[in-house]
Amino acid sequence: MIRVLIVEDDPMTRQLLELLISQSDKYEEVAAIDDAALAPVYCLNGDVDLILMDIRTAMRANGLDAAEKIKEKYPDIKVIICTSMPEYSYLERAKKIGVDSFWYKEVIKEDFFDLIDRTMAGEHIYPDDTPELMLGKASSKDFTDRELEVLKEIMNGASNQEIAEKLYMSVSTLKTHLQHLQEKTGYRNRTELAVRAREIGLVINDALDEDNME
Amino acid sequence: MNDVIHPTLSTTGATLGFIVSLTIVLISITIVIYVLMTLMFKNVLRVLGPLALNIIYFQMVYDACGYVSNGRELRSALGRWYVTTTPTARIILATILSIICIHAIYWILKQRREIINTFAIGESFDNLPMGIAFGGENGEVYQSNKIIESICEEFTGEYLLNANDFWRAVQRHARRNDDDITPEETPVIKREDNTYWLFTREKINIGIGEVYEYIAKDVTDEQNLITARNRGLNRLRDINKRLREYQHNVDDTVRREELLAAKMQVHDNMGTSLLTAKMYIKSEHSPVSASQVMQKWRNDLQLLYREGEDEPADAHILRLQDAASHLGIKLELMGELPKDFETLDLVYTGIQECMTNAFQHAKASQMYVAISKTDDEYVVSFSNNGEPVTHPVKEGGGLTILRKKAEKMGATIEYPEEKRFKIIMRIPFVR
Secondary structure (H helix, E strand, O other): OOEEEEEEEOHHEEEHHHHHHOOOOOOOEEEOOOHHHHHHHHHHHOOOOOOOOOOOOOHOOOOHHOOOOOOOOOOOOOOOOEEOOOOOOHHEEEEHOOOOEEEOOOOOOOOHHHHHHHOOOOEEEEEOOOOOOOOOEHHHHHOOHHHHHHHHHHHHOOOOHHHHHHOOOOOOOOHHHHHHHHHHHHHOOHHHHHHHHHHHOOOOOOHHHHHHHH | OOOOHHHHHOOHHHHHHHHHHHHHHHHHHHHHHHHHHHHHOOOOOHHHHHHHHHHHHHHEEEEHHHHHHHHHOOOOOHHHHHOOOOOOHHHHHHHHHHHHHHHHHHHHHHHHOOOOOHHHHHOOOOOHEEEEEEEEOOOEEEEEEHHHHHHHHHHOOOOOOEEEHHHHHHEEEEHHOOOOOOOOOOEEEOOOOOOEEEEEEEEEEOOOEEEEEEEEEEEEEHHHHHHHHHHHHHHHHHHHEEEEEHHHHHHHHHHHHHHHHHHHHHHHHHHHHHHHHHHHOOOOOOOOHHHHHHHHHHHHHHHHHHHHHOOOOOHHHHHHHHHHOOOOEEEEEEEOOOOHHHHHHHHHHHHHHHHHHHHHOOOOOOEEEEEEEOEEEEEEEEEEEEEEOOOOOOOHHHHHHHHHHHOOOOEEEEOOOOEEEEEEEEEEEEO
């Protein structure tokens, strides 16, 4: 039997995953937890073969950070990221960490067991791209990578000077990016931009939560 | 005595005209010489030259007047020439010299305005838009203007007699100032008339020694701009803070919105179920079966049941106890977990780390966490019943990360020299 740890903070989704696992005769549930920071603890006694990991979990713990720790210490444990957050950088980071598969809970129609079977067989299954979202008048595909980086930083509430320094650009270049973002979306100011972008999950500044996972 | 010239002017009027024109000529020549001396020799000759010439000319006037009025003998050559010349020539000479004289007077007055003396310095100081004073090491005041004197009276109730006392008064006022913009050396002070003044004191070398220069500058406009900017910055900080909080809370908000949507869905489903049940009961040939009606009610009731489920109050403890239990460790927690998220998160991380340690190194079956509070901090101790530990405790990766995280919050970590592994963490209350 393949032993599965479910890390999901939404009770309905967690129960759904538990239900699916319980219906299988190949997989068994080790535990279903809502806090990704505790996932490495569950791996300590070698009970876990596969983790279904959400990204935004209880106690502001980030599933990608937990996955990174687990992959570092226990590379044989398979990790599938299961998220409904279309944050543009998650996909890239998951690949970098060495996460085995990536599943957008709401958009991928593939069979759940097919996904985990293939992952357990050693395949890496990733969606081609992040889901397309609308931010104001603009589609998420309309933004450049640099604009998305700027958008992510303004979530932090940093000043123009601070953002410019962090992204290695001049303040005037930053202002140009901000102006383009506002023109594309039709939003009046940076606060509205930041709030709406976060609401739809296009950008999430995980730096704010980094301390929680250290 | 044969060369003596006898008077040619016999009338009183002519005598008077002669004396006046002679005087004008003499004064004019004196001034011209004065001007020339000023231009050529500046200091000593400027005074002595005209003085000597004046004595000579005084002698000439005396000579000519004595000759004209009393018939006295003419002794000087110039006096003799002047008396013997024609009246027209005298008038022309007098006119030319008068014009030269007027120009000379104008030039002298102009020169006087341009000459800087003590009074001129004092006057120009008073016209400055700022307060200024110069003082010595011991506080003696060398020069000051009205503005700085009035400020001194406002601050000390006394005239500006000692510059050091004045500067002490400035610094006293700076400390009393409500605004947080008063660095020690360049304080900005709000005066009684609600204007803001910037004060500076600087030691300068003036060639003959060092003096202190005191300057008071009206910076009310700049201060108002700074106040407005600070107000804006505070608003911005507030918005940024709320934005960060929003970032943390948005997941909960979205989840609550989803729950609300689900509740609305349940409400709609209940309506459908009621209609379906009514249709089934009333109609003999109902298109829906009894099992379908039952299934609908079951689904609705299940959703209703889950709707009321909230996260238990002790969710954090249960979460940690479940994790410990998975490792075969019983976690005992004494005291209450902190409410503030940052502190809770640090304690939570401490428990995770000690749990890992209790399992991997101490092979413990029990773990103890005791949380207490003093007046200004939480004191949290983590221990277990596992194998004894050797001191000093070597920090590994996890404990080092825990320490760094604790230090960021101003908390401390210590390892008491006890038989079994123990950590004591002191976390100051978050203000």
